[in-house]
Amino acid sequence: DTEVTQTPKHLVMGMTNKKSLKCEQHMGHRAMYWYKQKAKKPPELMFVYSYEKLSINESVPSRFSPECPNSSLLNLHLHALQPEDSALYLCASSQDSSGGYEQYFGPGTRLTVT
Amino acid sequence: AQSVTQPDIHITVSEGASLELRCNYSYGATPYLFWYVQSPGQGLQLLLKYFSGDTLVQGIKGFEAEFKRSQSSFNLRKPSVHWSDAAEYFCAVGATPAYSGGYQKVTFGIGTKLQVIP
Numbered sequence: 001d002t003e004v005t006q007t008p009k010h011l012v013m014g015m016t017n018k019k020s021l022k023c024e025q026h027m028g029h030r031a032m033y034w035y036k037q038k039a040k041k042p043p044e045l046m047f048v049y050s051y052e053k054l055s056i057n058e059s060v061p062s063r064f065s066p067e068c069p070n071s072s073l074l075n076l077h078l079h080a081l082q083p084e085d086s087a088l089y090l091c092a093s094s095q096d097s098s099g100g101y102e103q104y105f106g107p108g109t110r111l112t113v114t
Numbered sequence: 115a116q117s118v119t120q121p122d123i124h125i126t127v128s129e130g131a132s133l134e135l136r137c138n139y140s141y142g143a144t145p146y147l148f149w150y151v152q153s154p155g156q157g158l159q160l161l162l163k164y165f166s167g168d169t170l171v172q173g174i175k176g177f178e179a180e181f182k183r184s185q186s187s188f189n190l191r192k193p194s195v196h197w198s199d200a201a202e203y204f205c206a207v208g209a210t211p212a213y214s215g216g217y218q219k220v221t222f223g224i225g226t227k228l229q230v231i232p
Contacts (some may be wrong), residue, residue: 048219056217090157102163107157
């Protein structure tokens with residue numbers, strides 16, 4: 001099973017709302033990732049978690065707050081977002097975060113900020 | 115830092131025709147190379163990967179790719195395209211830059227949109 005699940009599929013939120021995106025994998029992977037993908041653009045890395053610890057933050061604004069409650073779950077907490085944050089948010093996982101491991105992606109959450 | 119160039123933004127092929135999508139990378143050492151496919155509004159699916167060894171790698175859905183170190187290329191090929199292959203294709207390079215502390219960072223190309231006509 002190489003499935004990464006994400007909920008919700010779609011999310012519309014106002015700029016004053018607080019919401020969370022959820023990601024889950026049951027492949028025993030120890031690395032999990034959040035990417036942001038704008039329309040007609042490639043995915044851009046936001047965060048890397050390795051063994052449940054935040055390893056890389058690609059200078060992401062603090063209105064995005066990641067959390068890894070356990071090795072299977074990854075959350076992205078959203079607060080006070082801007083309309084330009086509207087995008088497809090992709091979660092991925094890999095066996096390890098070091099070089100040479102492919103990443104498996106979830107279907108994404110389509111976020112619209114109004 | 116690593117980078118990926120996909121020179122063709124959009125390609126149209128007839129169903130049953132052969133396909134080659136181009137990818138060039140820039141990285142100081144031997145990179146980890148990937149091809150992913152994305153259907154509209156969906157996540158990315160891994161087609162194939164190259165880490166080392168045989169430079170011709172086979173993937174899912176009848177795709178293959180060839181690593182050519184001398185040309186810094188990793189082109190994706192399929193002998194006969196099906197209508198269901200219409201999608202966006204991303205070439206990606208994985209590397210462990212010094213600032214990452216040993217963590218792999220995957221950089222994606224801009225993508226090539228494939229249109230298949232009957």
